[in-house]
Amino acid sequence: SNPTGMVYTKEEISALADVLVKYPETWIITDDIYNRMLFDGLEYSNFVQARPELRERTVFVDSLSKTYGMPGWRVGFMAGPESIAQAVTTLNSNHITNIPEVTTAAAVAALSGPQDVTEAKNLEFQGKRDQVMAALAAIPGVVCPRPQGAFYVFPDISCAFGKSHNGVAINNDVDFCNALLEAKGVACVPGSAFGEPRALRISYTCPTPQLAPGMQRIQEFFAELA
């Protein structure tokens, strides 16, 4: 995941690449699955663009899950040095044999079809990001970094800790998620799953008509804390 939806700037990638150049024994595996899911005109940059000499030890990992809205199809790809590609092919041929024909056909259709679908989807997600951010801003005590891509928000909900909802004590993020699910039917992921126990991960991939009612239920839940 990228729960906060933060995006490295070109300058940050460049600075990291400058460090990696100094460590020639280090392999770089970069999971760039959200590289086309950027908002507000931001642009994707990577280590090889920054320092082309890193190409021989950089492995890019990507998937059709996010770019083409195909999570669960379990089809992805990687690009890297030939020696790595050959080793991964050997591993995969013993491990998964091959991906199913239907999935292969869907992947070919996605990769060879119109590529502007991702732009339309991005605009939709950007609008949803704004909608979710506005709903969270209306909840006293909740603060949230503004996502720059992907489709998650990661608000700090620790203002709820030590309180209770309909008699159910909320002492941490897991209590919060359980109570929210039980009371309001809204499913989120505790921030501790991503190393930040003060936070809550909300994914806004639900159909657009469900988003406003879902956020309203989260607002009600906070308002009902005692």
Ligand SMILES: Cc1ncc(COP(=O)(O)O)c(C=O)c1O
């Ligand atoms: C950063 C990141 N990498 C990889 C994946 C996995 O993608 P796939 O559906 O291709 O297994 C995800 C899915 O949530 C992700 O967020």
